Amino acid sequence: MAGQLIDGAALARSIREQLTQTLAAAAATGAARPGLAVLLVGDDAASQVYVRNKVKACAEVGVASTLLRLPAQTSQDELLARVHELNQDPTVHGILVQLPLPPGLDESRIMAAIDPAKDVDGFHAVNAGALLLGQPGFWPCTPHGCMRMLDTVPGMQSLRGKHAVVVGRSHIVGKPVALMLLARDATVTVCHSGTPDLAAHTRTADVLVAAVGRAGLITAGMVKPGAVVLDVGINRDSQGKLCGDVAASVAQVAAYLSPVPGGVGPMTIALLLHNTVESARRHALA
Ligand code: GUN
Secondary structure (H helix, E strand, C coil): CCCEECCHHHHHHHHHHHHHHHHHHHHHCCCCCCEEEEEEECCCHHHHHHHHHHHHHHHHHCCEEEEEEECCCCCHHHHHHHHHHHHHCCCCCEEEECCCCCCCCCHHHHHHHCCHHHCCCCCCHHHHHHHHHCCCCCCCHHHHHHHHHHHCCCCCCCCCCCEEEEECCCCCCHHHHHHHHHHCCCEEEEECCCCCCHHHHHCCCCEEEECCCCCCCECHHHCCCCCEEEECCCEECCCCCEECCECHHHHHCCCEECCCCCCHHHHHHHHHHHHHHHHHHHHHHC
8 A cells, every 4th residue: 555645845835824924914013024145156056946946935925035146166255254244134034055065165164154043044053052952943944844744644743662763964954853853752763874784774763764865775675664754865867857765666665755856845945934934033032
């Protein structure tokens, strides 16, 4: 029997609709519109698509977005100066530097320069530390989207007694999602490229998160029957079609599966909007 798809596109739509209503109500009281500044350095093709989608989503819900396109030759100092300007700009509540950055730019130094109170990506060490310690801060959007998708699956609100396996250990997805699962009382295993016998781990997962970026990495034989599988991969197959890390055959084994496209991708954008609106709210209170 085929498992049920977790419709990230529909869930993202409902989050965006809710944000639209919140912003319309706030605007009626004279509140300023939340502002998001997006910095895109260089001409990475995938990044251009992601950024276009983020800017479009902002307009739909009533967030004012500014896209700053900078050439690939932009120096570290120039980029840092732009970030500092945005940190000081009271109309900007969220700053997003699209990754990856071109060679020669130090990602960690750029992330460290963003005001943590405007770090709607949740990549700054202050926000990463807040997640680790269970303190308030901004959660990274993709893993947060995974958790919201998990919320829609019956019995997955508490993960006590459940085994969650994360494949991938990136700062953007693997590590933060592992912490979020742990905060929900799951027993968490993090696997990566150096893990021997990956299938032995994945086969014991009640919740499996695949976040490696390798098409077809997770096959049906690697999944426990009845598992919940969240596919965070964004890859192109040999025909150039968008696909995740999870093979199509997994749908025959898993009870719930997030599709690619239409799963985690739209949720990332919805949670970015959520963080931007939340940042504007916190700045208004400050
Ligand atoms: N590149 C891939 N995913 C992301 C993301 O969520 N935020 C940023 N800034 N860059 C990315």
